[in-house]
Amino acid sequence: MSGVILEADDLHLRFGGVQAANGASLKVAANERIAIIGPNGAGKTTFINLCTGYLKPQSGRVVFNGQDVTRLSPQAITRLGIGRSFQIPQLFLDNTVIENLLLALSAREGSWSPFLPMQRHPKAEEMWALLDLVGLKEIGNRVVRELPEGMRKLIDIAVALALEPKLIFMDEPTSGVSSTEKFQVMDTLTRVLDARATTAVFVEHDMDVVARYANRVAVWTGGRIAHQGTPEEILSHPEVRETVIGVGI
């Protein structure tokens, strides 16, 4: 595989009696859109947590752009260019949508002057443009706490994108979004990711979304990849159909 930007190699992590990662390995090439599918408890979110520094593996390693990031903190990994969104959106609920993005912008730019109000950041317009791109400009001045879950999900992704990551992990980007809006959301996200040449790995339960937006699918079971291939190969694979899709994921 050419142009590998992230390589997770043989990750192991056990919580008590649960083997959450059991030899999890994945290579991610630049500009790929990889969907991770699998039943609940398969270790999909654990894998993201291991790659983004929230959890540390008991063995194995994660290399990003040639640098070993296995033991680095989330903030160090984020600064290297790995962004993430969460299954449950992680936002500053009492701030407005634009303030959430402006804080990300300030972090990206290292703008910490105590004399510069965040709202007057010289690049604030860039964040309004990003909100426009993801269709959230109208609610830019609304407090996040007042917004529904589906919108928070998109804001969470927009905050991660505001950091201009080279690689973004998205944990169930369309959960909480109505079935009619799922494709609209994914179209928008794909457009933004393409425009920024951002590589993406996303956990997804909706096979229609997987088929349409992923160019590679990794099937997770028991804390590791059981199968991987193109969406066509995976979604027609008899074992995957029976053990993963068949169980109603």
Add this chain to the structure above:
Amino acid sequence: MARQLVFGLALIAALAIFPLFSPWSTVILTVALCEGLAALGIMVLLRAGQVSFGHGLFFSFSAYAVAFLAAAKVGHEALILIPVGMAASGLLAAIVGLFVVRYRAIFFGMLNLAISMVFFSLLEKLFPITGGADGKRVPRPTFAGIEFGREQFELATFYVTLVLCIVAALFVARYLLSPGGKALEAIKSNETRLEYLGVSPRKVLYGAYLLSGLLAGLGGAIIALVSGHVTPELAYWVRSGEFVFIAILGGIGGVAGPFLGALMFQIIRGYAAVYAPETWHAVLGVMLLVIIFFAPAGLYGIVAGKAGKPQREEGGR
């Protein structure tokens, strides 16, 4: 915003005029402003959802630094003693903050309390150096090279304190609007997301802790000068608790809150000590209960028209 600005200016004007008509109030108002500075430091930390029950440490450390310097005759000038005292407490906050900012919530609060009580004990026990429970006298220094009489010195100290409070409040207000201030609030709101913005919550809290220690130190340096005497009581946990009380009483929604709280605290303490000398603590307690139940945004919230109820916690990983 206009309402808050008008109120702020009115408060400053009233404070500036009052001692001219009531000279007896000069020291009381200066003490209130000093406590307001320490409470402003508490307010900064409260923005991150952290409460320090030990800010008497920085208040007293600065006061004793001023007392030692003034007694040693190496710094017999108020305009030198104040920044030196403040810098001393800033240095202490820089050291203590290194490990305190690793903790959150009750551990953060109690660790601060524990360190302040260690310092209190040292002040009490090291009698040959600190004067023990009797404390140390602070000789009246010159002010801008001028030797004032007691009343003129108190008046000059009051006006310098008022100016310093305005500068400190404006700086904190600006800081809270800056990305650093917003990151500080993010520690309370969602530390996980803050980390995934590439920001170290510890560094953000460390900066705030340093600022908080400097503010408490500024108050402590001035109170040493204006009272002319320092005792271990400045480091005692009751004093630290008063700073938290003042911050909650005044409200943390705006920088005027801690000063409003400090003024009200002095008024209640003054009148309660006269009319209810045996039960004045109970009067303060009732006052705090009234604020918590009926005006959780404090006196500032009432003045600014934001006396809402605190919101419930929500979310999480």
